[in-house]
Amino acid sequence: MRVADLVELLEQRYPPAWAEDWDRVGFVLGEPDAEVGKVLLAVDCDPVVVDEAEAAGAQLVFTHHPLLLRGVSSVAPTTYKGRIVHRLIRAGIALYTAHTNGDVANPGVSDALAETLGLVDVRPLRPDPRAPERGHGRIGRLAEPMTLAAFAAHAADRLPRTAAGVRAAGDPDALVTTVAVSGGAGDVFLADATRAGVDAYLTADLRHHPAQEHLADGGPALVDVTHWASERPWLDGVAAFLRAEAGVQTIVSDVDTSPWVLLEGKHS
Template sequence: MRVAELVRLLEQRYPPSWAEDWDRVGFVLGEPDAPVTKVLLAVDCDPATVEEAVAAGAELLFTHHPLLLRGVSTLAPTTYKGRIVHRLIRAGVALYTAHTNGDVANPGVSDALAARLGLTGLRPLRPSPGDPARGHGRIGRLPEPTTLAEFAEFAAPLFAGGVRAAGSPSTPVTTVAVSGGAGDAFLGDAVRAGVDAYLTADLRHHPAQEHLANGGPALLDVSHWASERPWLDDVAAFLRSEAGVETIVSDVDTSPWTLWRTPTRES
């Protein structure tokens, strides 16, 4: 399998045309004719995951988040992104990114998140225009009705960093909306869908506060990295099956929040 062939496979499954206009996805760097026998998959392209790819002997690094989402004026090795690019080139590691085109795919990022929670009967939270089978987020049902407190207790060990919840602990929860990554843009969709709870990442204080004050569904907030990590397993399985390459899914937690502390009361 050559880099160019692998790129074609990925773009058949996650067409770049599905990405948002502001996004930057696809083949980032590498030699199209270079052979690929091993792929490392990670949420982020950062120094840690790059070194993991190099150490593993991977010829391609697949990431969800774009390294070059925002324009840069230089890729000098004295800059953060420049050092990463130079390291990849020197090591002969190609880089490929699927971001919002992976979010709206079916199956995509939110399908993997929903599967981790055991949701069934999935449908998009915000369907893509012209293709209601695709879209941002997913809505599904829990196997059994529960409460917000019990659901949070169940979800906490599934995500690095745990979960925080907003709403009455006794709120009944049967239908749940999920969205991998920063999901406060879909708060209104969760309200219109009439779900009991919405689980996503990076929820902000004031939008969450106003959402609940207006009678919106209960909220659960998890780490951005943890909400998107499950999808990598699906992409890895696809590459093994369709490209015949070895895959390694990185568990390097690239979240910037590295310490969690719980205050203790003095007796």
């Protein structure tokens, strides 16, 4: 399998046209004719992930988050991103990214999150008007209702563990049956979760004021997890796809690329 063949396969599953206008997805660097026998998949392309790819002998790194999302005028090795680019090129490792096109795909990032939480009867939270089976976020139902406190504990148990853990906002004793989820920073979909009439909305990177106002306006309970933990489950499905369709070996990185490494102080 050549890099170019793998790119073609990935773009059939996650067409770049599905990405948001501001996003930067697809083939980032590497030689199109280079052979690929092993792929490392990660949420972010950071120095520790590059270490892992080099140690494993991977020829391609697949990431969810773009390394070069915002424009740069230089990839000099004196810059953070430049050092990563130079390391990948020296090691002969290609880089490919599927971001918001992976979010809206079916199956996509939020499908994997819903499946990890055990949700059933899953459908998009904000469907794509042109293809309603795709879209941002997912809505589903728990097989058995549980309290918000129990659901937060369930999420902490099922999702990858992080130092920041899981936070919940709302009545701890309220019953949760229907749940909306969105991998990554999901406060843009707070109103969608309210309109959907779900009992709880699980996402990442919730901010103080939007969460406060959402609850004051009668929105569903909130469960906040780390960005990395909400998106890591998707990589297993991408890895399975590449093994089945491309015949390559895959390694899914469990390196927690969250910046938060400590949780201190009193908490209940």
